[in-house]
Amino acid sequence: MPSIPQGIRAFLDQARQDVQSVLERDPAARSATEVAMLYPGVHAVWAHRVSNHLWNAGAYLPARAISQAARAITGIEIHPGATLGPRVFIDHGAGVVIGETAVVGADVTIYHGVTLGGTSLNPGKRHPTVGDRVTIGAGAKILGNIEVGSDSRIGANAVLVRSVDPDSVVVGVPGQVVARGGVHTARPRFDAQDRNAPDPVGSAVQELLTRVQRLETEVNGEAAPEGIYRPVDGVWESTDFSI
The missing domain is CATH 2.160.10.10 (Hexapeptide repeat proteins)
Structure with missing residues (x-):
């Protein structure tokens, strides 16, 4: 052969x-x-x-x-x-x-x-x-x-x-x-589209809204309703985003 x-x-x-x-x-x-x-x-x-x-x-x-x-x-x-x-x-x-x-x-x-x-x-x-x-x-x-x-x-x-x-x-x-960084195995990882991946844009928005809340506290003497601008498990549930 x-x-x-x-x-x-x-x-x-x-x-x-x-x-x-x-x-x-x-x-x-x-x-x-x-x-x-x-x-x-x-x-x-x-x-x-x-x-x-x-x-x-x-x-x-x-x-x-x-x-x-x-x-x-x-x-x-x-x-x-x-x-x-x-x-x-x-x-x-x-x-x-x-x-x-x-x-x-x-x-x-x-x-x-x-x-x-x-x-x-x-x-x-x-x-x-x-x-x-x-x-x-x-x-x-x-x-x-x-x-x-x-x-x-x-x-x-x-x-x-x-x-x-x-x-x-x-x-x-x-x-x-x-x-x-992190621990690896011999097998490749395939979770690049994991819904729990960090969200830098969402984090930046949350930080801005937190600062607005602090300013409202200083100006009005009372805090805005807690949690109205915050995501739950990474999801923005509230429909009230007015400032």
């Missing part, structure tokens, strides 16, 4: 790792066959490995042709010049854009609507570098030649334009680091 060429063997080994990583991360995945046949994020990564090989070999036109065909089929655009590490999982995937000089580490999870984009016309490095085991929530934008440290989590719809250290939690527009 003829041996399998080394390049094809490496591709198949990576493909098996990709499928296994999806089974571990996506509770909706029922079988390896389902993942291999029906997951557009997996197909986009596989197509990118082929186009990236051609790009690095100087076959730019065929590389772009493959990447554009993959975009048409999967809705995911990965420039053939981008570098993806092993076991990158693009979940759902619609609207994901990864630019030419982007570098994505191992075991990264990317949800739909994410952009790893550039902010300049500089032909050099102009896209983000994402470390290992990073989770990027739906709709997040990471822009420019910045670095996202390993084990970080980027919240849904965050817009990150500056580098962040490893093990950071980033939310908001522009992206703010609201937590850093």
